Amino acid sequence: MILNPAPARPLEDDLLALADVVTPNETEVEMLTGVEAETSEDVARAAAVLRARGPRLVIVTLGEKGCYAEGEGFRGFVPAFDVRPVDTTAAGDVFNGALAVALAEKQELGAALRFASAAAALSVTRLGAQPSAPHRAEIERFLVDHTGRSP
Numbered sequence: 001m002i003l004n005p006a007p008a009r010p011l012e013d014d015l016l017a018l019a020d021v022v023t024p025n026e027t028e029v030e031m032l033t034g035v036e037a038e039t040s041e042d043v044a045r046a047a048a049v050l051r052a053r054g055p056r057l058v059i060v061t062l063g064e065k066g067c068y069a070e071g072e073g074f075r076g077f078v079p080a081f082d083v084r085p086v087d088t089t090a091a092g093d094v095f096n097g098a099l100a101v102a103l104a105e106k107q108e109l110g111a112a113l114r115f116a117s118a119a120a121a122l123s124v125t126r127l128g129a130q131p132s133a134p135h136r137a138e139i140e141r142f143l144v145d146h147t148g149r150s151p
């Protein structure tokens with residue numbers, strides 16, 4: 001199960017322990033851990049604190065700075081794609097949806113994070129919520145154009 005803890009509010013450890021993946025943004029990870037998420041080191045520390053509360057994987061979404069993942073066999077930052085944002089509405093939802101697809105397909109975590117980041121990057125270049133969600137072919141084309149490889 002993927003838990004996107006939005007909007008930011010305290011959550012009980014027994015709920016967090018049910019989640020395989022938790023995907024807070026900077027504000028949400030601060031609320032959940034009490035650790036400021038101002039610097040890269042802060043984000044890593046907050047993710048470790050949150051992971052110790054039960055989830056198998058914590059991914060802190062950082063907007064234009066990308067994301068930070070903390071889990072078994074993976075710990076580190078994944079940069080965002082450089083795009084010109086128009087509207088950030090639903091970017092987190094698009095990220096989580098694309099992440100769910102990639103993980104369900106058993107993609108390696110780094111590839112799943114790039115896939116989700118590409119989907120979110122595409123979404124912020126468009127107005128609105130539902131209209132901003134890209135189709136899979138768009139995400140795959142974006143990845144080829146921006147990384148030289150398919151997902």
